[in-house]
Amino acid sequence: MNFKKRFLFVGTFFLLVLFFILFRLADLQLIHTESYSKKGVNLIQESVNQRTQEVVIDDGRGRFVDRNGDSLRNQAEPSLVLFPFLKDITWPADKIAEIVNISSDELKNRLQHAKEPLVLSSKDRLSLSSSELDEINDFKIPGVFGIYKQSPMEETIGEHILGITGENAEALRRKYPERKDLSYKTKIGLTGLEEAFDEFLLPDEATKLLYHVDGDGHPLFGVNVKYIADSNPFYPVTVKTTLNKNIQEMAEDVLAKQKVETGGLVLLDVKTNEVLAMVSKPDLNRSNSNTLINHMLQPLFPGSVFKTVISAAAIEYGLDDVTREFNCNLNLYGEKDGEQDDGMLTFARSFAKSCNYTFTTLAEELMEKDEMVIEDTAEKLGLLGPVGWRGTVFHYQNFKQFPDEKAGRVWVDEKDKKVERAIDQTAIGQKDVKVTPLGVANMMATIARGGQKDQVKIVENILYKNGTNMFSFTSNSLEGEKISPLTVSKLQEMLRLVVTDPEGTGRRFQTSPLEVSGKSGTAQTGKKNEKGETLYNKWFAGYFPSSNPNYALVVVEMDTTSSQAGTNAAFYDIVNELAKMD
Structure with missing residues (x-):
């Protein structure tokens, strides 16, 4: 009798564990695939992210300018983007090196150790003009792009006025429950004007270069890099301050x-x-x-x-x-x-x-x-x-x-x-x-x-x-x-x-x-x-x-x-x- 009770108890326990595992799998794959946990994690998007390498050109958040229209926080900086798969193919590095004034050996050497897309800008001694960016892109080399990338200004001003942003998934969902399209990693304003104007500054969609890879980082669909841009003519907005x-x-x-x-x-x-x-x-x-x-x-x-x-x-x-x-x-x-x-x-x-x-x-x-x-x-x-x-x-x-x-x-x-x-x-x-x-x-x-x-x-x-x-x-x-x-x-x-x-x-x-x-x-x-x-x-x-x-x-x-x-x-x-x- 005692043996039967123990058998039933152990069997029931394993059935409950099995049902719990099945429920968790269903929850992950069928029920909350786009809003998992309190953070509202989009599991489908995260799985895609694991198979991609990307360069965010503009995160889509609104920006601040002074009374004359001069940027106060970010600047569109001319940059050279090189994707890691270039080290596995033959490409005219010497042509790019001549434009950017960096030796082809140095470009290849830096690529050799890159696991993520390599972005070179002014901090790397680059000083590219608009025509030079066009010249780079005219070569149409897979994985090589000349872009204007939104970057923080080297010398920031008015930090206390403008305020700071940060990631807080729970606060994001609590503050904007209707914005299911926002990633749980979306930054929100925490102080200053970033906080005051946060709802207006929230991104609609980021502009980025996207490339699909397998688990080992090799090309999944060939060397095809996608350019994904926000086509909304109204966003992101610009907050024009009275500052000089x-x-x-x-x-x-x-x-x-x-x-x-x-x-x-x-x-x-x-x-x-x-x-x-x-x-x-x-x-x-x-x-x-x-x-x-x-x-x-x-x-x-x-x-x-x-x-x-x-x-x-x-x-x-x-x-x-x-x-x-x-x-x-x-x-x-x-x-x-x-x-x-x-x-x-x-x-x-x-x-x-x-x-x-x-x-x-x-x-x-x-x-x-x-x-x-x-x-x-x-x-x-x-x-x-x-x-x-x-x-x-x-x-x-x-x-x-x-x-x-x-x-x-x-x-x-x-x-x-x-x-x-x-x-x-x-x-x-x-x-x-x-x-x-x-x-x-x-x-x-x-x-x-x-x-x-x-x-x-x-x-x-x-x-x-x-x-x-x-x-x-x-x-x-x-x-x-x-x-x-x-x-x-x-x-x-x-x-x-x-x-x-x-x-x-x-x-x-x-x-x-x-x-x-x-x-x-x-x-x-x-x-x-x-x-x-x-x-x-x-x-x-x-x-x-x-x-x-x-x-x-x-x-x-x-x-x-x-x-x-x-x-x-x-x-x-x-x-x-x-x-x-x-």
């Missing part, structure tokens, strides 16, 4: 020259409120997740740059009496600690010399009048944000050009509005005040424009492959109240005084080729370096030329000591370079 490639390159070079290691800059066209350049430091490194952050879209302690807000509120509430003087020998709490010795200063000169006591006094008086005055004024200036372009784009009701942008803030605890010391710290851009460099640039552009506050735009159009327009991004105003023309006029005078006053914090810019108006800022971060030195965020924000503003610029260096900061030097260099370009 030359200015972006210059801005990145300046920050590197001035050794700004953490921080960055934002440069806006005042009249259109479009981004001309944006740089975030440290440089993007995919292997270090900390470098993926675009600091220009993250809230930072602004320090005395925030006194611009207190000044605007004081003017709006009539607290800007030109005859009134403040004792700038006192610290922000009204105490004499021996560190301040600026004497009695007017409101305007207090702004120029960045006297803390003046603005803590004014902030306390303002809060007695209206507890919402500081954040309301910051909103009027277009500072708090988000300030990046957002609106309806096709079926997107709240499309954002800056998906990583964070909003600024003034208060965290409402109770602090009744605490004198909390008000004092807030008045000088400390305590809980945090704003983005993009928001600060927008505030300066708003003042330079006369008070008109607009959303910041970084993309102008999405263009079809054939050059026709798919979508244009309008210039949108920011909602809410604006500061009065009188307040704007007085702020403009004060921002200019920061530079023209012999003791102003921006006096360095008196020698700039373009008249500069602006405000400096030094904010404690609460951090110290390994030497025990206090670390600051060092700012300079402004616009130029003062009389007819074209540019609004913010430069910030994070977590630096005052003596090492390259902020003002970088701002100065940018003004100089732009003057040369103009």
Whole structure:
């Protein structure tokens, strides 16, 4: 009896294993042949891939250009393609060698060790013209092709703005469940504009050279290489940004020259409120997740740059009496600690010399009048944000050009509005005040424009492959109240005084080729370096030329000591370079 039970048990077990194996085979070969596993692997396509060698000429993903149509990330590079089967046949290597200026022996030697198609381009000392590519193709040598291959540019720019892509099969299927045609290896946008415009940038079909081989890599159907091209006249699309490639390159070079290691800059066209350049430091490194952050879209302690807000509120509430003087020998709490010795200063000169006591006094008086005055004024200036372009784009009701942008803030605890010391710290851009460099640039552009506050735009159009327009991004105003023309006029005078006053914090810019108006800022971060030195965020924000503003610029260096900061030097260099370009 026991023997029968064991026999039945073992027999049942083997039957279940057999049924499981049969089910797996059916699943692989009949049921989920085109969408296997959570990744949605196309098993038929993968089996074909195992029997092919291919050169992807263009992966079909959309691309980015600057405002003048210059490519920002990829370039069509003239290349020579040699397929491995050439080593097994006789072909006129000397003719190709003569055109590409590489010896026929070297070509054959490199082919001898190639298991995949060999692609030679500029990194291999090749410099081929369009006519030379045509000459190569005119020979009609099987396995030899002269092509323009989409390749990453050697010197990439605007990495934090453009963002990165990567393979994530589960995220791809979750985000685009209806796109069954997409391979599980399709790259999706993970940050920046790649993420924001991902649905528009997704490839329709890649352009490639395809060659079938057997298991040993030998020709399966003879030496017939197929050219597979995307015939869709509309895709891939081109995203036309507002960036100026030359200015972006210059801005990145300046920050590197001035050794700004953490921080960055934002440069806006005042009249259109479009981004001309944006740089975030440290440089993007995919292997270090900390470098993926675009600091220009993250809230930072602004320090005395925030006194611009207190000044605007004081003017709006009539607290800007030109005859009134403040004792700038006192610290922000009204105490004499021996560190301040600026004497009695007017409101305007207090702004120029960045006297803390003046603005803590004014902030306390303002809060007695209206507890919402500081954040309301910051909103009027277009500072708090988000300030990046957002609106309806096709079926997107709240499309954002800056998906990583964070909003600024003034208060965290409402109770602090009744605490004198909390008000004092807030008045000088400390305590809980945090704003983005993009928001600060927008505030300066708003003042330079006369008070008109607009959303910041970084993309102008999405263009079809054939050059026709798919979508244009309008210039949108920011909602809410604006500061009065009188307040704007007085702020403009004060921002200019920061530079023209012999003791102003921006006096360095008196020698700039373009008249500069602006405000400096030094904010404690609460951090110290390994030497025990206090670390600051060092700012300079402004616009130029003062009389007819074209540019609004913010430069910030994070977590630096005052003596090492390259902020003002970088701002100065940018003004100089732009003057040369103009």
